[in-house]
Amino acid sequence: MNSVFKISPLSALLLFVAAVSMPSGEVLAKEIVLGASVQLTGPVANTGRYYRDAYQLAVDRVNAAGGVKIGNESYKLALKLYDNQSDVNLSVRQYTQLVSQDKVDFLLGPFASNFALADSAVSEKYRIPMVQGGGASDQIFSRGFKYIFGTLAPASNYFGSTIEMLKGLDPAPKSVALLYADDAFDVSVAEGTRPKLKEAGLTMVMDERYSTNATDFSSLLSQIKSKNIDAVLVAGHETEILNFVRQAKSLAVAPKMYSFTVGVPSEDFRKALGKDADYAFGMTAWLPSADLKDRWFGDAAQFAAVYKAKFGYYPDYHAASGVADVEALVQAAEIAGSTDPAKVRDALSKVKxxxxYGPVAFNENGQIDLPQTVIQVQGDRLVAIYGGNGKIAPPKYPMPAWDVR
Known part of the structure; x- marks a missing residue:
């Protein structure tokens, strides 16, 4: 028995209008999908948000400027983002899903070196370029991988500018303590710092590793006090540094200076400590200077203003490096004239x-090398103290005892 479906004249007209109104496949915007797994919940979510927000802002900005130009075609950027919940094993699974199931074109990185170390194995296995500004450990780039690129300077040189500054302090520190967490980034920092201290003629009287996410620093602080150590260098995570400073105050431990790899550039860190953040030294590869020009934002100062207006908090170098990650992939795709992963990978190796964020050009192992600027909290200001070209501003040194501030 044959069934006959009748369409009314009105229905036929509506179907015709819908058909001619739909754009053809050639007219639809083509997409380049960037995939990432970022810490949006869990212990390091406060830093993970920098990357989520920076990635999205950069994607929106590129699209607003006409997208990615490949040959005679324009491609729209899209972002596929997962929350790894600060779990490195979940992060690896999510990156595997991004490339094997979601079929993203390219990868952006997570935050933290131990995550980047594990997740970059996925990009290498599937030969999908990953550009990341969240992991600086030298271990990430020492394996001969071809598909991982990083926009953070090598962790082994993080204290390089700080040590140069130490040599010029008056009075010069006679003893130094090096404390570091037991993860990939902080171990690399320590490995690079030891020879630099020796070359600078500075005496290291403490060289101590502590457990990641440690909350009790009383034993280490007691040693610092009993040995009357002048300068304390700490490589760790922001929550650890907060605990360290609070306990230093409660135990009345006040060396002539202390410097941290993280925390000081962050507005949240300084708000959390209030006046107790005063005198703390830190480092950053980026400051929102109008001298740093950009194709999409104009300059770094304009970017910082746009970022603050959109997200309600100021960007630091994490956010700036995240934007540079997106821009590097866009530049490479345009240079390659293709979305082919191998061709874009080759273009990344030559991009300049x-x-x-500063000049971007990857060396043979896939990492860039930007000098760290030493910064210090001075009252309600964050002041650049020492950079690649030497002294910038006078430091507040030595740090006074807690009870006379």
Missing amino acids: FESL
Whole structure:
């Protein structure tokens, strides 16, 4: 028995209008999908948000400027983002899903070196380029991988500018303590710091590793006090540094200076400590200077203003490096004239451009090398103290005892 479906004249007209109104496949915007797994919950979510927000802002900005130009075609960027919940094993599974199931074109990185170390194995296995500004450990780039690129300077040189500054302090510190967490980034920092201290003629009287996410620093602080150590260098995570400073105050431990790899550039860190953040030294590869010109944002100062207006908090170098990650992939795709992962990977190895983060050019192992600027909290200001070209501003040194501040 044959069934006959009758369409009314009105229905036929509506179907015709819908058909001619739909754009053809050639007219639809083509997409380049960037995939990432970022810490949006869990212990390091406060830093993970920098990457989520920076990635999205950069994607929106590129699209607003006409997208990615490949040959005679324009491609729209899209972002596929997962929350790894600060779990490195979940992060690896999510990156595997991004490339094997979601079929993203390229990868952006997570935060933290131990995550980047594990997740980059996925990009290497599937031969999908990953550009990441969240992991600086030298271990990430020492394995001969071809598909991982990083926009943070090598962890082994993080205290390089600080040590140069130490040599010029008056009075010069006679003893130094090096404390570091037991993860990939902080171990690399320590490995690079030891020979630099020796070359600078500085005496290291403490060299102590502590457990990641440690909350009790009383034993280490007691040693610092009993040995009358002048300068304390700490490589750790922001929550650890907060605990360290609070306990230093409660135990009345006040060396001539202390410097931290993280925390000091962050507005949240300084708000959390209030006046107790005063005198703390830190480092950053980026400050929102109008001298850093950019194709999409104008300059770094304009970027910082846009970022603050959109997200309600100020960006630091994590956010700036995240934007540079997106821009590097866009530049490479345009240079390659293709979205083919191998061709874009080859273009990344040769890319060279000015960004709001600074000059981006990857060396043979896939990492860039930007000098760290020493910064210090001075009252309600964050002041640049020492950079690649030497002294910038006078430091507040030595740090006074807690009870006379």
